[in-house]
Amino acid sequence: MKEKLKEHIEKTISISDDEFTFIVSHFTFENYKKNDFLIQEGEHVNHCYYVISGLLKLIFNDKNGKQHIVSFAMEDWWESDFSAYFKQTKSNMSLQCIEDTCVYSISFKNYQKLSTELPKMERFFLLKSHSGHIASQQRILSFLNSNAKERYEQLLNQYPSLLQRVPKTLLASYLGVSRETLSRFSS
Amino acid sequence: MKEKLKEHIEKTISISDDEFTFIVSHFTFENYKKNDFLIQEGEHVNHCYYVISGLLKLIFNDKNGKQHIVSFAMEDWWESDFSAYFKQTKSNMSLQCIEDTCVYSISFKNYQKLSTELPKMERFFLLKSHSGHIASQQRILSFLNSNAKERYEQLLNQYPSLLQRVPKTLLASYLGVSRETLSRFSS
């Protein structure tokens, strides 16, 4: 498990074994079951998660009781309600397991401590934040220049495994389309 | 002009006058006319911009010749094709003036130099990146849980001045809706 985190970090920055030991001491390894919540809407968000295995959904419940999927988090992804995490406020989204999931979790306090004591890691988090920002902008672009069917095809193209791992209702909710409309794309 | 940049940075981190002098030496002040391009699609992206005054649009041209507005950049905003800037590749978007615009521009080399020599600024850029990521996620959410009319009202609510400063064709292109449909919302 530790190896996965180490390899992940080393894709971006070089670290010694000692440094990694120091880094990993700021994290907690956690195990969640399908349907467990890592973040509950309305509660204080104190942790950010790196997914080792399994699958999470970041969901927003609107005033009409509809559930929207802001993001899926697969192996090798970082996820949290980043707005609430960085501003240290209550969440307006939930983070829930689609499958049994293992994560490395870091508290906000430890995130700050680690960033300060090991500037390399601040650079690492900066680069991760860039990636997140760029990925979000790509998703905005897909809403602007593609219709629902095209977005569906792009999603399957980018993450073919999702089709096997996720009920289509959730894919529809991620794409911003109704379950029925998405169902008709397959036929 | 320098004061605006200083005040902007001081909203996030504390800096001395000497530090600011050092910081500003990494930037170039530039003046653009309406319709000028700061970034041209297909060209290498070497600069990131802080808008002092004026208004920019970040646009993506799709294969059907349609223009989509990924982002407006108003006073006090940072803008670039961040994907191309950070990866130092060619742009697939353009950044163009809607109004005459003054910016502080920083090259990628100077961005790296400044981040390294003044770690405070790396933290500053990190916090700016978080804001950008969070803002993009909010925009994704608006596509998921609001229809075109609601998105229009939210935009006018958030940036009332846009209605005076920007032709409605551009607002439509930002919202992902046709000009005609947007026009009918007003009546």
Place this chain on the structure above:
DNA sequence: TTAAAATTGTGATGTTTGTCACGCTCAATC
């Protein structure tokens, strides 16, 4: 100043997508 271009509104019509309703299948639970 005057001609050309950009901006906006609006009608007619077609396409895309949402909503409601129903039935079938499959997996989980007792």
Place this chain on the structure above:
DNA sequence: GATTGAGCGTGACAAACATCACAATTTTAA
């Protein structure tokens, strides 16, 4: 092994939105 509920497809209809066409007005540039 019977029951319950999730997942999925599909028909019928309604709502949202796009597209094409045209006219009126304003802005821009020669």
